[in-house]
Amino acid sequence: MQTLTITRPDDWHLHLRDGAAMKDALAHTSGVFARAIVMPNLKPPIVRTEQARAYRERIAAVVPAGHRFEPLMTLYLTDITSADDIHRAHDSGLVHGIKLYPAGATTNSESGVTELGRCAAALDAMQEVDLPLLVHGESADPLVDVFDRERVFIDTVLIPLRRRYPALRIVFEHITTSEAVQYVEQAEPSIAATITAHHLRYNRNALFVAENGRNGIRPHAYCLPVIKRETHRQALVRAATSGNPRFFLGTDSAPHPVSEKESACGCAGCFTAPVALPMYAECFERVGALERLEAFASFHGADFYRLPRNRDTVTLRREPWQVPAQLPFGADRVVPLGAAETFAWRVAD
Ligand code: NCD
Numbered sequence: 001m002q003t004l005t006i007t008r009p010d011d012w013h014l015h016l017r018d019g020a021a022m023k024d025a026l027a028h029t030s031g032v033f034a035r036a037i038v039m040p041n042l043k044p045p046i047v048r049t050e051q052a053r054a055y056r057e058r059i060a061a062v063v064p065a066g067h068r069f070e071p072l073m074t075l076y077l078t079d080i081t082s083a084d085d086i087h088r089a090h091d092s093g094l095v096h097g098i099k100l101y102p103a104g105a106t107t108n109s110e111s112g113v114t115e116l117g118r119c120a121a122a123l124d125a126m127q128e129v130d131l132p133l134l135v136h137g138e139s140a141d142p143l144v145d146v147f148d149r150e151r152v153f154i155d156t157v158l159i160p161l162r163r164r165y166p167a168l169r170i171v172f173e174h175i176t177t178s179e180a181v182q183y184v185e186q187a188e189p190s191i192a193a194t195i196t197a198h199h200l201r202y203n204r205n206a207l208f209v210a211e212n213g214r215n216g217i218r219p220h221a222y223c224l225p226v227i228k229r230e231t232h233r234q235a236l237v238r239a240a241t242s243g244n245p246r247f248f249l250g251t252d253s254a255p256h257p258v259s260e261k262e263s264a265c266g267c268a269g270c271f272t273a274p275v276a277l278p279m280y281a282e283c284f285e286r287v288g289a290l291e292r293l294e295a296f297a298s299f300h301g302a303d304f305y306r307l308p309r310n311r312d313t314v315t316l317r318r319e320p321w322q323v324p325a326q327l328p329f330g331a332d333r334v335v336p337l338g339a340a341e342t343f344a345w346r347v348a349d
């Protein structure tokens with residue numbers, strides 16, 4: 001097979017940032033994806049519908065000529081989000097989910113939730129109006145081993161939450177473990193999960209790859225939840241390629257300036273937008289499941305979010321290519337994930 005044409009996909013988890021950098025980040029997504037769930041973890045975070053509306057307009061203003069792209073906005077849940085905030089978000093029609101960041105769990109999560117019990121009014125309202133909760137599923141307890149934080153989150157937060165709000169629709173974002181796969185598979189259909197391209201491609205050895213005989217640490221492969229061991233990667237591949245509609249594409253593409261990644265305290269987030277669809281395609285092809293890519297990338301997410309599937313298509317061409325070493329990012333530069341690697345598929349213009 002030399003070309004693969006699929007219904008145009010959507011990205012159900014994306015960081016676009018703001019200002020001049022946003023314009024550069026966006027173009028890599030809007031050339032491929034029709035829509036994206038846009039994360040609200042700006043500084044300050046997007047906590048109210050009016051802020052989401054303004055952010056949406058800033059995004060719409062920089063969509064490149066010739067691209068058609070619809071940003072699907074989210075609000076950032078805090079300890080003080082009210083039922084009224086939720087009703088306003090729902091009534092606006094432009095907010096498609098409310099994002100739970102446990103305070104301290106990841107980049108720009110300082111304003112996140114300290115104790116989910118404080119969010120009862122907001123969660124009741126979300127369940128009532130059927131507005132999905134999008135969860136960064138990691139325990140924020142610094143005593144929990146960083147590789148166990150997703151598993152511990154399931155037991156300490158997710159299971160009690162779902163018992164209390166059985167009808168609340170939940171997206172378990174960027175899952176990284178076999179435990180998360182199993183949890184979603186056996187749970188009620190009101191919960192689904194996104195899976196990133198990088199968690200399908202790499203295991204945690206990618207954080208420590210040697211070059212020219214020298215061992216090293218790879219800040220550009222560092223994201224949260226951190227990539228896990230090989231058995232978990234294999235469980236994610238099985239889930240993504242299974243055809244189960246509860247798993248769908250969400251890149252978690254999260255660009256940061258080079259200087260903030262290549263630092264004594266390098267921040268979390270991988271910029272995958274320029275390479276995401278080829279990365280997913282390669283993963284599916286390796287396990288002989290290329291015919292299931294379209295449903296994972298273009299159908300399951302839209303169905304879960306109760307949005308129409310896209311009507312136009314995108315074509316991938318089998319042609320080896322190398323991702324550029326760096327790309328413009330406002331006044332800075334950003335290093336895309338997979339920069340040194342050759343990919344088998346590329347998106348045709
Ligand atoms: C994200 C970011 O940089 O905003 N970082 C990441 O490692 N994924 C935040 C997030 O989604 O956790």
Ligand code: ZN
Nearest residue numbers: 015039252254
């Ligand atoms: Zn994210």
